[in-house]
Amino acid sequence: MSYKKTGRFDKRKADELRPIKMEVGVLPNCTGSARVKAGKTTAIAGVYGPKEVRPKHLQLNDKLLIRCYYDLISFSVTDRARPRPSRRSRELGLVIKNALEKSIFVEDYPKSMLEVFVEITEADAGSRCAAITAASLAVADAGIQMRDFVPAVAAGKIDDLICLDLTKEEEDVHDGGGATDIPVAYIPSIDEVTLLQLDGKISSKELIEAIKLGIKGCKKIHEMMGKTFKENYKIKAVKE
Amino acid sequence: MMEIKVKDKSIVTPGELIAANVKFSDADEEYRIKMNNGIYKKGSNVYASVVGIFKENGLKVIQLSGSYIPRQGDYIIGKVIDMSFSNWFVDIRGPYEAGLRISEASTKYLDTDKYDMSHYFDFGEYIFAKITDITDSKKISLSCKESGLGKLEGGIITRIDPSKFPRLLGTNDSMIDMIEKLSNTKIEAGHNGLVWIKGPAEGVKKAKEAVKLINKESHLTGLTEKVEKLLQGGKK
Secondary structure: OOHHHHOOOOOOOOOOOOOEEEEEOOOOOOOEEEEEEEOOEEEEEEEEEEEEOOOHHHOOOOOOEEEEEEEEOHHHOOOOOOOOOOHHHHHHHHHHHHHHHOOEOHHHOOOEEEEEEEEEEEOOOOHHHHHHHHHHHHHHHOOOOEOOOOOEEEEEEEOOEEEEOOOHHHHOOOOOOOEEEEEEEEEOOOOEEEEEOOEOOOOHHHHHHHHHHHHHHHHHHHHHHHHHHHHHHHHHHHHO | OOEEOOOOOOEEOOOOEEEEOOOOOOOOOOOOOOHHHOEEEEOOEEEEOOOEEEEOOOOEEEEOOOOOOOOOOOEEEEEEEEEOOOEEEEEOOOOOOEEEEHHHOOOOOOOOOOOOHHHOOOOOOEEEEEEEEEOOOOOEEEEOOOOOOEEOOOOEEEEOOHHHHHHHHOHHHHHHHHHHHHHOOEEEEOOOOEEEEEOOHHHHHHHHHHHHHHHHOOOOOOHHHHHHHHHHHOOO
């Protein structure tokens, strides 16, 4: 069976994203917050700070300390997730932090800390990408000085078809070459990839193609992120 | 020749190109022009670094949200959280704690032989002070040696987003003066987003509502009329 001929399960084109919905300022008690819904994956991010560093020994004297927490809510997946920090959530916390750090002017906030909490309320593959996108929107909503947004999307391969933004159904394909998942986070204005992971098998030629496709997807998401803020303030002004 | 890429008073987001072909005396690769301005430079281009409203006059972005970042010369309302032999430590709702030396606490001489430190400013009390200095290691010094500064006795404390503080003041303090006059209260507002209101219960309630309204609709036009209506509405 060739997916190049049959196409994808949800009739999307190879370079088509899932429908994405973004909102900012969803959590009133945070300094900044955002919700990103990509297909069936939903991530909610809340940002606190910049604030005093606790515990004190983690304090960095020349730059901002960013701490990220990623969490899958128990009911977000088909098999109930254990509601406690796991190895996976620790890894993803670090991955989100590394993806965001490059975009923030960390030198402007010495001796202080920024806490980013991301909750996944619904998971249907690509949750780390939705988490990074949401976290970046929340950081911007918190008024932190930053170079640019950090959009993220997964590129991948289903059997022989290189495509963008895989769903869980597509990730679970086992026939032929199986499925490969490559999450990419890309900052357009400094032209840098800040997240690149690979899960599966892929040839080097195909990998380059997939990364290029991922970057293309990121640019599309980046456009939407800017629009989200513009519309957010426009809607508020119209409500008057 | 400098080209402005966005419209005046439009909303810009981080990474958005604001101006191209800008000439600066400093030729650093990525040189921050001024942190207050919400922009950064890369090559000969200028980009926005925060979400805000672009002002062509002065080439800057006025931030729409965010927490308080202390700056020298700010007037703040802080809460006394600790004290030592000759210092008070004040929580100013920012990333750093501030210190108030006893010599800076009043224009009068404060005698610590006669009274304890807590006689002047006790734990949990709010003070209105000025930030006189911030060192490179982010040590903040406060001073109360100006008229109107010092302990805030009685009254209530309410909050406003620090980015909306200029709107609460209004041009030449017009907004805050109007609220004070119409609600018959005394108000002190700090750059850090704390607002102290004192007066008769009725007036305090109305003033608090006015502050809340400003917080909610700060980026809209016609705010002054709305606040005025709110304050006068209760009188009839």
